[in-house]
Amino acid sequence: MKKLLSLFVCSSCVLPVCAHEKPRPNILLIITDDLGISDLAAYGNASVCTPHIDSLADKGVRCTEAYTSSPISGPSRAGILTGRYQNRFGYEFMPHDHYDKSFMHSLMWNMLFHHKEVKSMKEMRPSTIRRLNTNLPDTEITIAELLHNAGYTTGLVGKWNIGSDLKTIPEEHGYDYSYYFSGALTRYVDDPIDTSRYVNVHLPWAFSELPAWQKRSGPTAIRQGHKEVVDTGYLTFSFAEKAIDFIESNKNNPFFLTLTFNAPHDPFQAPKAYFDRINEKDSVKRVYYAMIEALDDAVGNVIEALKRENLLDNTLIIFTSDNGGATYTRATDNAPLAGGKCTLFDGGLRVPFYIRFPQHLSSVSRVYEQRISTLDIFSTIASVAGVAIPDDRVYDSVDLRPYLTGQKQESPHRELFWRNGYVSACIIDNYKLYILKKDRRIFLFNLESDPSELVNLTDIHPDKVEELKAKLYQWEKAETVKPLWKSRSTIRIDVRGEKYHFPT
DSSP: OHHHHHHHHHTTTBOOOOTTSOOOOEEEEEEESSOOTTSSGGGTOTTOOOHHHHGGGTTEEEEEEEEOSOSSHHHHHHHHHHTSOGGGGTOOSOOOOOOOHHHHHHHHHHHHHOTTTSGGGGGOOOOOOOOOOOSOOTTOOOHHHHHHTTTOEEEEEEEOOSOSOTTOOGGGGTOSEEEEEOSSOOOSSOSSOOTTTEEEEOOTTSTTHHHHTSOSOGGGSEEETTEEEOOOSOHHHHHHHHHHHHHHHTTTSOEEEEEEOOTTSSSEEEEHHHHHTOOOSSHHHHHHHHHHHHHHHHHHHHHHHHHHTTOGGGEEEEEEESSOOOGGGTSOOOTTSOOOTTSSSHHHHEEEEEEEOHHHHTTSOSEEOSOEETTHHHHHHHHHHTBOOOSSSOOOOOOOHHHHTTSOOSOSOSEEEEEETTEEEEEETTEEEEEETTTTEEEEEETTTOTTOOOOOTTTOHHHHHHHHHHHHHHHHHHOOOOSSOOSOEEEEEETTEEEEEEO
16 A cells, blocks of 8 residues: 555656766665764764764765754654654654563663663663554655655665564655665674674763674564575674665665665674874774774775765765764764754764765855754755655655755754753754753753853743744644554663663
């Protein structure tokens, strides 16, 4: 039913391509996992070398004010793939991964009896896991479907995290090929782990510590389509190799590849050769930086494959992260921004963002400082591919090209909105309102004068608080629907010595 619907909606949207025209551009969308705004060299991290990722600004643009639509993975990815606030179709919380009973017993045992060993488990209170449908609704049209129906060959390699049902695979949402795991995380190297080649660093304080180190199975297993497969490599490099295979197999046809690395999400595992070359005493930060440098080399291998096949200059490359850096790992802090993943402070929402497309961006400034959204990926890709967007629904995505080239001088987004259960926020011009109902806190920041969100202006500008509250309320009332499922757990995230609740 899904395929018939998308074909019907998009059949009239394909723009004709004449034989004498240049080949349609290929498209490579790279999404990393928990990569923070300050985790790359070009964004200020002096402890890592990331030349391959940072080279995307050559004949392209590095964006410094890129926001995600959610500070946590699943909802953010749903927004990226659809070009719509995920709140419009109820994808507000993380999909529920379904682990086997032995793991759930182990999880509960640790929560009840081993708080000293796994401290943050006290902050994580999962509700009863039921067989809920926590998948991307069939009524939503992904960018992969749009391009597939326009004649592109489509592939997804890496983390999926768009649904809990193992039958709901990427091929159900427009992808012709997939090599992936369906859950929120998985090991980079599964058992047996060769400790002479790989370094493992555990994070007993992180709420994700227990599921992160489970043997691959269910949502953490590697799959090709429906089939579970065994991957014996280091997963960052394995995903790069599968991406290269896809590129080489489709070099004579226009393709769209979504390459979703799980790096640098925990578990913290890195090749020893990368760990050894990092000059950092803190072992947590050291393994984290090693994972980022391995990620950079993996991206470099994919770029080199495009160059080798003479495809690089006819390929739109977009590189970003699903949310801000995970400060609860103690490996990153998103400085000078406040907070991180699972918060609506800017450290949880702002991410690295590159867009490279020599045909249109080779002569523009290499740094773009206006506010953009990862939602804009959808419309930008559709525009480059020459595919019209369906007119039967509201899109929150804008084509970035006229802004990046200077044809439009204003900011692509004067307003941005967020809601994750009992936390919500909005940015209107330079003011940001952040409401935490469970913690009974309200923040108002002037991002232009206070990008680090240090000074709460609620008492100084109560009129501005009410103005933004009205805007946020109107957006929630008119533009969102009730979440399709309840959040599974509540976690507490430390920000500058205070802890704030967040539903996942």
